[in-house]
Amino acid sequence: MTAEPRNPDQPNSDTTQLKSRRAFMKTTGLTALGAMLGMAVPFERNLLPGIIPVALAQDTGMDLMAAKKGLVVLGDRPLNAEVPAHLLDADITPYEHLFVRMNGLVPQTALDQNAEGWTLTIDGEVENPLELTIDDLKSRFENVTRCLVIECGGNGRAFFQPGTSGNQWTVGAVGCPEWTGVRLSDVLKEAGLKETAVYTGHYSNDVHLSGDEEKEVISRGAPIAKIMEGDAILAWAMNGEPLSPLHGFPLRVIVPGYPASASQKYLTRIWIRDKEHDGAKMTGDSYRIPAYPVAPGTEVPESDMVVLTDMPIKSIVTFPQTGAEVKAGEQVEVRGHAWCGKGDVSAMHVSIDFGQTWQEAALEPAVNRFAWQRWRANVTLPQQGYYEIWARATDGDGISQPPLSPVWNPRGYANNIQHRIALVATA
């Protein structure tokens, strides 16, 4: 056997098979370590219990990024990566171009793609608590396939002034893949909601960054009324494939229209609550905004913060790529997508003159509720020089995207500032 040198600083090296960090922690470490590393550990007897070998501590999921294409990694622990706008041009976002947002570490079951014995528990304010396998979900409820937008609540955070803490997402923490699963409302009907049921609380088995298995990474939820509208689904597949380790294998919930933090990956339990859920990242400043507009930089008391629900009207320019050269005086197509947390985009406009005049874009219908909608406009840049395309969607209430960041909030959520790209017209 040739013992290849392993560089523990490079998670992309062949340390990828060293996934059994948790298994290791459960053993005394002796002899098990050698077996896991596939080589002798000459000083193994010196390793104090509780010290996790570096080679086993690298599990941030970073090695899985090799199958992503063109994403910008914002951080690797936890792993967060967004996609440049021009890579979001497809109607259905492919796996390689879907952003990744981890609050903790990818769980072992997902890394191993092992769904054996996986169950989803539905309990709390229900008449008949359920424990369902993935096969139960597949066989006992109507299967549905839907294109649904997921957008991180913090998408656009980078544009707030003053800046707020958190991942500095620009425009690419959004995507619209096709999900297959069952309606969560159908499952809750079978469980029999009690009168007292008002909110869902979502749980999963991902691992806290501290490594403490007792600590919740994230546990958010949604009002029962929102879920019973029938749009939220329990999905086991994305774009016709089983969910991947980064996106929630083997099961996640998708709550379209809400910040994607409500769309729990690696879903193990839905606790039906008799009050607004108060799991990890439901309280304090997390995914909350002030109940009233505040001046930038204001410190808002916790009691005045409310849970972020419907995401605002938004759009993105996916073609051409920003900075592209086009011919002056010739018509060029610009296009992208528009979406809205309430599911009703009413109009789309573009400007080539820094917002002085606006031209209406053609807006295609959504393939289903809560899918994003394709828009297209033909523009002609009159003479050579620098231009910007500004894109502005309008929702069903007549509310349009603002040219500057919307009302500031302490954690920088729900920024739906107009997307702008640069175009250079040549003679």
Ligand SMILES: Nc1nc2c(c(=O)[nH]1)N[C@H]1C(S)=C(S)[C@@H](COP(=O)(O)O)O[C@H]1N2
């Ligand atoms: N279990 C679990 N679910 C989760 C998260 C997480 O860290 N753990 N992050 C949430 C957040 S904040 C977002 S934006 C989306 C990101 O989904 P994606 O990584 O599949 O794009 O997942 C949500 N569901």
Ligand SMILES: [Mo]
């Ligand atoms: Mo998010």
